[in-house]
Amino acid sequence: xxxxxxxxxxxxxxxxxxxxxxxxxxxxxxxxxxxxxxxxxxxxxxxxxxxxxxxxxxxxxxxxxxxxxxxxxxxxxxxxxxxxxxxxxxxxxxxxxxxxxxxxxxxxxxxxxxxxxxxxxxxxxxxxxxxxxxxxxxxxxxxxxxxxxxxxxxxxxxxxxxxxxxxxxx
Numbered sequence: 001x002x003x004x005x006x007x008x009x010x011x012x013x014x015x016x017x018x019x020x021x022x023x024x025x026x027x028x029x030x031x032x033x034x035x036x037x038x039x040x041x042x043x044x045x046x047x048x049x050x051x052x053x054x055x056x057x058x059x060x061x062x063x064x065x066x067x068x069x070x071x072x073x074x075x076x077x078x079x080x081x082x083x084x085x086x087x088x089x090x091x092x093x094x095x096x097x098x099x100x101x102x103x104x105x106x107x108x109x110x111x112x113x114x115x116x117x118x119x120x121x122x123x124x125x126x127x128x129x130x131x132x133x134x135x136x137x138x139x140x141x142x143x144x145x146x147x148x149x150x151x152x153x154x155x156x157x158x159x160x161x162x163x164x165x166x167x168x169x170x
Contacts, residue, residue, distance in 0.1 A: 002041040003068070005034050009096055011045070011066065012103065018060035019100035023053040026091050028078050028114065029071075030126070032105040035094050038129045044069040048106070051075055078106070078114045081157075082149035108134040112164075113145050117152075119160045124167070131168055138169035 003011075008031065026049065027035050030042030049057060051074045061070065076083040091104035106114070108130040115123040130136060142165055150157035 001068070002043060003031075003034070003045065004041045005037075008034060008042070008045065011068065012096065012098060012101055014064050014066075015057070015060050016098040016101050018063045019056060020059075021056060022100050022102060023049060023056055024088075024102040024104065025049055025053075025057070026088065026104045026106055027094070028073060028106045029111070032111055033126055033129065035103075035105045036092065036108070038108070038133055039126070044071060046071045046073070048073040048076065048078055077151070078110075080117045080151045081114050082151065083110055083114070084144075084147040109136055109140055109144050112136065112141055113148050116145060116160045116164055117150060117157055119163070124164075127164060128168065138165055141165065141169075 025047045026032075027046065028048050029046040030039065030044070031046045033039045034042045045068050047057075047070070049072065054072065054074055057072065073079070076085070076087050087106070087110050088104075090107040090110065092107060094103040094105050096103050112127050112130050115127050131141070142161070145161045148157070
C-alpha cells in the first residue's frame with residue numbers, strides 16, 4: 001500500500017491520540033522523503049526515536065489496528081548505519097499540529113548516507129532526489145559518509161559510497 005503525506009499525517013494523528021506523553025519521532029527513509037515532498041508516497045513507515053520513547057510508541061501502535069508495515073529504529077541506528085551523534089540536531093521539523101508528537105524528518109544528507117548501505121535502484125533514485133532538491137555536494141556526502149559507522153562489512157559501504165560519488169558527481 002502506498003502512503004502519501006496526508007495518509008501519514010492522518011495515521012500520526014491516530015497515534016498522537018493514544019500517547020500518554022510527548023515523544024519525538026524522526027521520519028527516516030521514504031517516510032522522511034514523503035514528508036519533505038521529495039517523493040509522493042512511501043511503501044512503509046520508518047521512524048527513529050530515542051530508546052526512552054520506544055516503549056510509549058510501541059504501546060500506542062498496539063492500540064491502533066492499522067495494517068501498515070512500520071519499522072522503528074533507535075538512537076540513530078538506521079537500517080545498518082549508525083549515524084553520528086549530531087544527527088538529531090540536523091533534522092528538519094515537520095509541522096503537524098500534533099499534541100504529543102514532535103515530528104521531524106531526517107536531514108537529506110543523512111537520508112543519503114543511510115540509503116548508501118543497501119543501494120538498490122529505488123535507493124539510487126531517492127539519493128538523486130535528495131542531492132537535486134537540496135543541492136548536496138560531493139564534499140558533503142563524502143564527509144558525512146566517513147562519519148557513519150556501518151554495521152556489517154565496512155568495505156561494502158565504502159564501495160557503495162564511491163559508486164554514489166562517481167554516479168552523481170562524476
